[in-house]
Ligand SMILES: N=CN[C@@H](CCC(=O)O)C(=O)O
């Protein structure tokens with residue numbers, strides 16, 4: 001089945017070759033072909049060109065997209081989309097002046113979600129997660145990472161990873177699963193954190209690896225959560241099972257987690273709202289992608305990741321939603337793009353590169369996703385008639401995505 005899209009106002013992120021990430025100045029380069037056609041065959045991108053050079057043939061299906069833009073679908077490289085219920089009460093607490101840390105200290109936060117998830121049957125959890133996944137796909141997400149971390153017991157962590165596995169079986173977009181058993185110390189280990197880390201390394205990790213249901217390991221490396229030394233122990237243990245790291249670091253404090261993560265060749269370091277010059281230096285000449293989560297900063301009112309400092313230092317940057325019940329009950333990548341531009345002073349070109357190509361790097365999907373490149377998967381988003389691609393982040397909070405294709409099939 002071959003589908004030809006014609007008269008595309010702008011075919012965005014067209015690249016013949018995408019062997020690595022975009023860093024520094026290269027992030028401001030966004031290749032766009034105006035007045036273009038795009039040919040897909042079954043699940044793949046076959047070819048593209050400009051309308052005056054349209055091949056003189058007929059195809060199974062031909063779709064006119066005059067006035068509309070076509071982009072590679074967003075890649076959301078950091079979510080916690082499998083969770084039970086919500087944490088609306090904490091939203092009210094925060095309005096009344098409590099901070100995220102104060103709420104966690106009085107028994108709210110991650111352990112609150114874990115309590116809820118532990119008693120939620122897997123089928124119910126699946127329904128809630130599938131509903132969220134379908135919503136974000138409609139908003140243009142065409143590849144996603146989902147973490148565990150609201151289980152905090154072996155049984156509940158496996159339940160979460162099993163839900164992610166079922167989502168992967170049910171939906172066509174790539175779904176990467178990350179084991180985040182070290183998201184918070186469960187209350188029963190409150191006075192013996194070492195015993196929980198030992199349990200995680202000696203029991204949980206082997207069980208997760210044996211089932212082959214995780215692609216990465218993650219740790220919330222933060223004051224009052226997991227120390228740098230514990231993070232390194234967990235990363236090293238996961239490496240024995242071939243699980244690379246994607247680490248939560250520098251959300252509230254800079255405690256040295258970035259240097260530790262890059263030392264172990266983490267695929268990404270995520271959050272970075274608080275970033276010292278030492279951290280910045282540690283990121284230089286590494287294979288680790290920094291990932292900003294602007295809608296988390298927006299929702300809990302903390303500083304935004306200093307994108308300019310990162311990009312102007314010649315580094316790459318990806319953006320992701322962090323969709324979760326505590327700090328970001330929203331999985332809309334379009335809103336992240338707007339925040340990246342408005343609050344982090346990224347240009348639309350930088351933000352789009354961060355949400356597509358660099359995000360694909362953060363999920364080891366660069367060979368197959370993140371750009372309009374022949375041979376890659378036809379995961380596309382098609383806008384309404386809009387004046388420019390920059391209109392997407394400019395016109396914040398509005399949906400300008402008319403159609404989404406996953407593996408060549410329209411949703
Ligand atoms: N900070 C750690 N994890 C999540 C929040 C988890 C929660 O509060 O439920 C995050 O990335 O923001």
Ligand SMILES: [Zn+2]
Nearest residue numbers: 078080248322
């Ligand atoms: Zn997160």
